[in-house]
Amino acid sequence: MTKAFIALDWGTTSFRAYHVDAAGKVIDQVAAPEGIMAVKDGAFEAVLEHHIGAWDKALPVVASGMITSRQGWVECAYVDCPAGAAELAKAITHHNTSSGRSIHFITGLHHLSASIHHDVLRGEETQVLGSLNSGATHFITPGTHSKIIDVEQGRISGFSTYMTGETFGLYRNHSILGRLMQGDDKDEHAFKQGVEKAFADPAGILHLLFSVRSLGLFNTIKPTSLSSYLSGLLIGQEVAHATKHHNTSAAYQVLGSPSVGGNYVTALKMAGFNVSLGDPLCGVYGQRIIAMQAGVI
Amino acid sequence: MTKAFIALDWGTTSFRAYHVDAAGKVIDQVAAPEGIMAVKDGAFEAVLEHHIGAWDKALPVVASGMITSRQGWVECAYVDCPAGAAELAKAITHHNTSSGRSIHFITGLHHLSASIHHDVLRGEETQVLGSLNSGATHFITPGTHSKIIDVEQGRISGFSTYMTGETFGLYRNHSILGRLMQGDDKDEHAFKQGVEKAFADPAGILHLLFSVRSLGLFNTIKPTSLSSYLSGLLIGQEVAHATKHHNTSAAYQVLGSPSVGGNYVTALKMAGFNVSLGDPLCGVYGQRIIAMQAGVI
Numbered sequence: 001m002t003k004a005f006i007a008l009d010w011g012t013t014s015f016r017a018y019h020v021d022a023a024g025k026v027i028d029q030v031a032a033p034e035g036i037m038a039v040k041d042g043a044f045e046a047v048l049e050h051h052i053g054a055w056d057k058a059l060p061v062v063a064s065g066m067i068t069s070r071q072g073w074v075e076c077a078y079v080d081c082p083a084g085a086a087e088l089a090k091a092i093t094h095h096n097t098s099s100g101r102s103i104h105f106i107t108g109l110h111h112l113s114a115s116i117h118h119d120v121l122r123g124e125e126t127q128v129l130g131s132l133n134s135g136a137t138h139f140i141t142p143g144t145h146s147k148i149i150d151v152e153q154g155r156i157s158g159f160s161t162y163m164t165g166e167t168f169g170l171y172r173n174h175s176i177l178g179r180l181m182q183g184d185d186k187d188e189h190a191f192k193q194g195v196e197k198a199f200a201d202p203a204g205i206l207h208l209l210f211s212v213r214s215l216g217l218f219n220t221i222k223p224t225s226l227s228s229y230l231s232g233l234l235i236g237q238e239v240a241h242a243t244k245h246h247n248t249s250a251a252y253q254v255l256g257s258p259s260v261g262g263n264y265v266t267a268l269k270m271a272g273f274n275v276s277l278g279d280p281l282c283g284v285y286g287q288r289i290i291a292m293q294a295g296v297i
Numbered sequence: 298m299t300k301a302f303i304a305l306d307w308g309t310t311s312f313r314a315y316h317v318d319a320a321g322k323v324i325d326q327v328a329a330p331e332g333i334m335a336v337k338d339g340a341f342e343a344v345l346e347h348h349i350g351a352w353d354k355a356l357p358v359v360a361s362g363m364i365t366s367r368q369g370w371v372e373c374a375y376v377d378c379p380a381g382a383a384e385l386a387k388a389i390t391h392h393n394t395s396s397g398r399s400i401h402f403i404t405g406l407h408h409l410s411a412s413i414h415h416d417v418l419r420g421e422e423t424q425v426l427g428s429l430n431s432g433a434t435h436f437i438t439p440g441t442h443s444k445i446i447d448v449e450q451g452r453i454s455g456f457s458t459y460m461t462g463e464t465f466g467l468y469r470n471h472s473i474l475g476r477l478m479q480g481d482d483k484d485e486h487a488f489k490q491g492v493e494k495a496f497a498d499p500a501g502i503l504h505l506l507f508s509v510r511s512l513g514l515f516n517t518i519k520p521t522s523l524s525s526y527l528s529g530l531l532i533g534q535e536v537a538h539a540t541k542h543h544n545t546s547a548a549y550q551v552l553g554s555p556s557v558g559g560n561y562v563t564a565l566k567m568a569g570f571n572v573s574l575g576d577p578l579c580g581v582y583g584q585r586i587i588a589m590q591a592g593v594i
Contacts, residue, residue: 115494115498115501115504115505115508116494116504116505116507116508116511116512117508117511117512117515117517118508118511118512118514118515118517119507119511120511120514144473145507160504161504161507161511162503162504162507163472163474163503163504163506163507164503166472166473167472167503167506170467170468170471170472171467174467174471175460175463175464175467176441176463177460197412197413201412201538202500203499203500203502203534203537203538203541204412204538205500205502205503205534206459206460206461206464206502206531206534206535206538207412207413207457207458207459207460207535207538207539208412208413209460209464210413210416210442210458210459210460211412211413211414211415214413214414214415214416214417214458215413215414215415217415217417218414218415220414220415234503237500237502237503238503238504240500241498241500241501241503241504242504244500
């Protein structure tokens with residue numbers, strides 16, 4: 001009989017905790033911009049209690065994300081792909097806090113990649129394992145470092161990291177491309193123009209990026225839409241490369257917000273794929289599956 | 298009979314002036330980090346006289362670079378490709394300064410590009426026209442925005458801009474990739490590793506870039522060499538894309554410093570091309586050719 005628990009998704013830039021009942025339903029939640037980089041002097045326990053102090057200390061806490069990295073609370077060694085709930089359950093690191101809570105840390109994955117030798121993730125593994133009932137075999141988790149994750153027979157077989165989100169921010173905020181931009185209006189037409197350009201010549205991205213400036217200078221794209229166009233170029237480039245070996249019968253699911261995740265859905269549809277947007281609580285579901293498998297809830 | 302003149306190469310971040318004798322030999326020169334972005338309130342004439350005030354005011358001044366842009370001294374309309382010395386000579390804008398100098402501004406080029414519609418350059422046209430006797434038909438001018446420039450029958454037929462230099466700076470100084478780097482040692486082996494990775498999968502650049510972090514984390518590449526590896530990935534990606542339609546009998550010349558230009562020479566040699574490093578004074582030679590054609594020297 002499964003118990004209630006606290007699900008903790010603690011990443012680089014955000015903190016999210018959920019009070020989950022015995023049936024797996026979220027009955028309370030808290031979110032704060034206190035990612036692990038904002039925690040001073042390793043005061044993770046204090047920050048945790050500040051946010052969830054009111055929740056029953058007898059509830060087991062299941063945690064995943066960058067909180068298990070070298071910069072986090074308890075560093076947990078990566079588990080190698082292929083890995084599913086069984087492998088991740090076996091690798092759980094148990095930790096008791098001085099305030100009396102039991103924390104069960106779910107570690108991340110390492111993939112011995114043909115292209116870059118070593119690829120790694122922390123946090124996305126629980127989101128994917130919580131989304132397997134969608135029937136998709138390829139998952140995308142947009143973000144600073146987007147991951148394309150492949151599933152075979154219920155286990156994560158491999159994945160690739162793309163620096164898409166961080167790259168968008170660099171060009172948007174620190175490059176000459178940002179100078180002609182006025183705001184970040186969501187312009188789907190401009191976004192699709194960028195996706196099409198990238199699809200037509202994915203290896204030309206360092207060249208195509210210059211068009212954010214030249215098409216701005218020549219008023220072909222208006223200043224309020226240049227940001228959407230840039231986003232389309234980068235997401236289009238990622239999708240073109242990530243899907244090149246897949247036939248269009250492959251099912252994709254995007255695990256992200258309707259805003260950024262929605263852009264990926266648009267690009268994948270343009271590439272002819274069957275794609276859906278995942279459940280925002282998939283990470284909680286995945287933690288629950290792994291924790292049940294480990295017998296800690 | 299050709300006259301002596303002053304050659305002025307005034308770009309976004311640097312000012313260079315050369316006193317050239319009637320035979321085309323540079324007999325004096327001055328360089329300063331006072332690019333057009335550093336000139337306040339349009340005080341171009343004062344900055345010019347500060348640097349070359351001692352040089353004969355009767356000498357014609359021939360100027361090119363971003364000084365002819367909207368942010369420069371006198372905005373000059375682009376000339377369309379294909380264009381050679383004749384077209385650029387015809388488009389010269391003449392300007393007399395209050396201190397009594399005659400300035401002849403050489404404008405830049407616009408290329409109606411199949412890939413990005415509008416592509417533009419200012420300054421590189423004179424460098425290429427001053428390098429035609431090399432016999433090369435493809436030129437690369439490394440920099441913030443690198444240009445690959447094609448020549449047919451003595452005229453510039455087209456070109457493509459790549460954001461390679463600016464992109465290197467963004468990742469080096471503003472991204473997570475810079476965090477593991479220690480200095481910028483020139484490591485040719487690491488540079489070549491990056492080039493090979495990019496050549497093998499040029500459309501995978503947003504993914505390959507993550508290896509600067511993962512190979513650093515796993516100590517596959519040492520912290521002092523990560524910067525060279527990043528440079529190899531980006532330059533390799535540019536070279537792979539820019540040369541994909543060329544057979545290896547094409548002759549390239551790189552118009553840049555032995556340091557950055559040398560990296561492009563290495564990458565082009567790895568791709569099997571016949572390539573040389575150009576003359577550092579090619580811009581002066583090109584200005585002289587255009588000014589002679591216009592009859593102003």
